[in-house]
Amino acid sequence: MVYRHESADRTPRGAESRSNVSMAAEGGLAMRIALISDIHGNEVALRAVLASIRATGVDQVICLGDVATLGPRPSAILDMLQELKCPCILGNHDEFMLDPELIRTYTEAPIVVDAVDWCRDRLSRDELAFLRTFQARLEIPLDAHSTLLVFHGSPRSHMEDLLANTPPEELDRRLAGHAATVMAGGHTHLQMLRQHRGTLLVNPGSVGLPFKEYANGGPPTLLHHAEYATVEAQGGAVNVSLHRVPVDRDALRAAVKACDNPMRGALLQQYA
Numbered sequence: 001m002v003y004r005h006e007s008a009d010r011t012p013r014g015a016e017s018r019s020n021v022s023m024a025a026e027g028g029l030a031m032r033i034a035l036i037s038d039i040h041g042n043e044v045a046l047r048a049v050l051a052s053i054r055a056t057g058v059d060q061v062i063c064l065g066d067v068a069t070l071g072p073r074p075s076a077i078l079d080m081l082q083e084l085k086c087p088c089i090l091g092n093h094d095e096f097m098l099d100p101e102l103i104r105t106y107t108e109a110p111i112v113v114d115a116v117d118w119c120r121d122r123l124s125r126d127e128l129a130f131l132r133t134f135q136a137r138l139e140i141p142l143d144a145h146s147t148l149l150v151f152h153g154s155p156r157s158h159m160e161d162l163l164a165n166t167p168p169e170e171l172d173r174r175l176a177g178h179a180a181t182v183m184a185g186g187h188t189h190l191q192m193l194r195q196h197r198g199t200l201l202v203n204p205g206s207v208g209l210p211f212k213e214y215a216n217g218g219p220p221t222l223l224h225h226a227e228y229a230t231v232e233a234q235g236g237a238v239n240v241s242l243h244r245v246p247v248d249r250d251a252l253r254a255a256v257k258a259c260d261n262p263m264r265g266a267l268l269q270q271y272a
């Protein structure tokens with residue numbers, strides 16, 4: 001699938017994307033990447049975000065993980081990601097599909113545990129095999145001067161937060177051993193752009209479950225849009241943009257009503 005309307009002849013596509021990314025970097029061409037994260041089974045929101053990305057045009061989409069759980073349409077998301085052939089990072093909720101005990105080390109909230117178990121029960125062997133291809137981290141050259149490092153929570157853990165108010169010394173520990181012009185992770189469901197000792201830290205927010213404020217283990221309040229980010233570089237210039245896309249709430253409600261996910265009641269309350 002091509003995401004740029006113009007200059008499509010140099011647009012990286014699918015499985016060849018990493019080598020094409022390198023070729024663009026060596027040639028000093030502009031590289032524009034869309035970062036999507038924390039889709040959480042929300043097909044309506046993912047379709048809205050992909051339409052926005054197509055309208056803007058990018059060279060590459062990268063998914064930062066937490067793709068299937070909690071929302072009504074886990075398999076639809078996995079189908080769409082496989083069709084996109086975009087690199088995917090392993091989120092904690094993706095690993096919850098592969099390791100059934102792991103969720104209990106993360107939360108004891110029954111509604112979340114039940115929703116994760118519900119999702120796992122619905123995934124096929126092929127869908128689980130697809131999740132096993134997700135990587136912990138990925139480093140991408142943006143141009144001859146700039147690199148992008150992507151992960152889910154922090155470079156060292158898919159369960160760790162990088163927040164706007166994380167103390168700098170704690171950030172040093174969470175980012176230790178890694179260097180890049182731009183570092184991007186999801187997981188908190190909060191959009192963020194922060195400069196830390198010269199590095200731009202980006203959180204694209206959440207496609208499917210954007211939070212109004214830091215949840216800190218409690219029940220979140222959802223925002224009424226879908227979120228993503230773009231990173232663009234050319235000749236040492238770097239631009240990061242945070243995007244918010246309107247979502248059809250009637251379609252969201254209909255999708256949730258049609259499923260028997262344990263989160264159904266809580267989601268319908270949020271979408272009322």
Ligand SMILES: [Fe+2]
Pocket residue numbers: 038040066093187188189
């Ligand atoms: Fe998430």
Ligand SMILES: [Fe+2]
Pocket residue numbers: 066091092093152158186187188
């Ligand atoms: Fe996460």
